[in-house]
Amino acid sequence: MTTGTTPQPSADDDYFFEADLYDTLWAGLNKLDLPFFLSTVKEFGGPVLELAAGTGRVLLPAVRIAGTGVDVDLSVSMLEQGRRNAAAEGLDESAVRFVEGDLRTVRLGERFPLILAAGQPLFHCANDEDWAEALATVREHLTPGGRFVSGIPYFRFDEMAKYSERLYLAGEIRHPGTGQRIAMWDYNTYDLQEQSITRRRVSELLDEDGLVTERRHTFRKNYYRYPNEVRRTLQQAGFTIEREYGGYDESPYGPDSEHYVWVATAR
Ligand SMILES: C[S@@+](CC[C@H](N)C(=O)[O-])C[C@H]1O[C@@H](n2cnc3c(N)ncnc32)[C@H](O)[C@@H]1O
Structure with a gap:
């Protein structure tokens, strides 16, 4: 249940799913x-x-x-x-x-x-x-x-190459409020011409047996200099x-x- 003051996902808010974490x-x-x-x-x-x-x-x-x-x-x-x-x-x-x-x-x-x-x-x-x-x-x-x-x-691509275009476990945390297990997987693509990094993050909510109860994909693009x-x-x-x-x-x-x-x- 949401209220009028609760932030809602929006195109301008690409930190919506990350803010409380x-x-x-x-x-x-x-x-x-x-x-x-x-x-x-x-x-x-x-x-x-x-x-x-x-x-x-x-x-x-x-x-x-x-x-x-x-x-x-x-x-x-x-x-x-x-x-x-x-x-x-x-x-x-x-x-x-x-x-x-x-x-x-x-x-x-x-x-x-x-x-x-x-x-x-x-x-x-x-x-x-x-x-x-x-x-x-x-x-x-x-x-x-x-x-x-x-x-x-x-930014050095030589060092980042190992993260390029492969899915890797970025980490597992517990939600600071609910204690829910969250595993995060990242898939990064680099555009060396544009000098940009696009991160696809796959967040999985896990129950205590490790069963995935929810999975979400979010995208973020950053431009390095x-x-x-x-x-x-x-x-x-x-x-x-x-x-x-x-x-x-x-x-x-x-x-x-x-x-x-x-x-x-x-x-
Ligand atoms: C990686 S976080 C850094 C937050 C904080 N400075 C820190 O060091 O923990 C990047 C922040 O930049 C904000 N942000 C991105 N683009 C912005 C913009 N054009 N104007 C203002 N804030 C922006 C995001 O909403 C996010 O809170």
């Missing part, structure tokens, strides 16, 4: 990038704007440091999960705001000393125009001298890259890096 699925990310993002909050202060902050995985601990923050996200279901997480942590709407919006077009009429984009949401940008719009949004919301901090994985392309795009959009790293451990960036992480200011 997101924090369980991606808990491992916290070890990777959270200490880095929180160190930038300690250094540059708030209020913090996180573009595509989703369930608040990074934003909520950031708000604990900075005092206030805003999550702008396209997915109503991710925002709903973020609100639930904030309430569970005792944070109220005066500390953290959840705004439904597109990072390419949103205009809050406010400026922030720190804007984060964690979890590579810029890889939802399909083309140069999307990137230009996303970076214009960042410019519009930065205070003079404010920082834009984000990162991307360094190489570090040099991102660096050039940032510079063309009028950003100065103040620091760049090859990982969230602040190791130097180089050809063998696994990530490209930056702290930028708008000229």
Whole structure:
């Protein structure tokens, strides 16, 4: 039974079936990038704007440091999960705001000393125009001298080839609310020309005997960019890259890096 306020599946919400599982699925990310993002909050202060902050995985601990923050996200279901997480942590709407919006077009009429984009949401940008719009949004919301901090994985097809066009078990989890067993299988296709990855995820609900009680296929397409392309795009959009790293451990960036992480200011 649904109510008027319960998020419904929609074409704009490709996180609909993932929102309540997101924090369980991606808990491992916290070890990777959270200490880095929180160190930038300690250094540059708030209020913090996180573009595509989703369930608040990074934003909520950031708000604990900075005092206030805003999550702008396209997915109503991710925002709903973020609100639930904030309430569970005792944070109220005066500390953290959840705004439904597109990072390419949103205009809050406010400026922030720190804007984060964690979890590579810029890889939802399909083309140069999307990137230009996303970076214009960042410019519009930065205070003079404010920082834009984000990162991307360094995509290497050699390493990804083993996942290409084959179905593999991505993992099994238990639903954090219901305890239901969920097995997830992924089938990825890569378009090296377009620089895109399309993931078909097959999610199976299992009973305790391992019998599949429900199976769902969902699709998500992301567009990757190489570090040099991102660096050039940032510079063309009028950003100065103040620091760049090859990982969230602040190791130097180089050809063998696994990530490209930056702290930028708008000229
Ligand atoms: C991988 S999640 C990252 C969430 C969060 N930043 C984190 O690190 O846990 C990507 C998020 O980007 C959001 N998203 C995708 N395209 C967007 C857009 N054009 N504008 C705003 N949010 C978007 C999705 O709804 C999702 O919440």
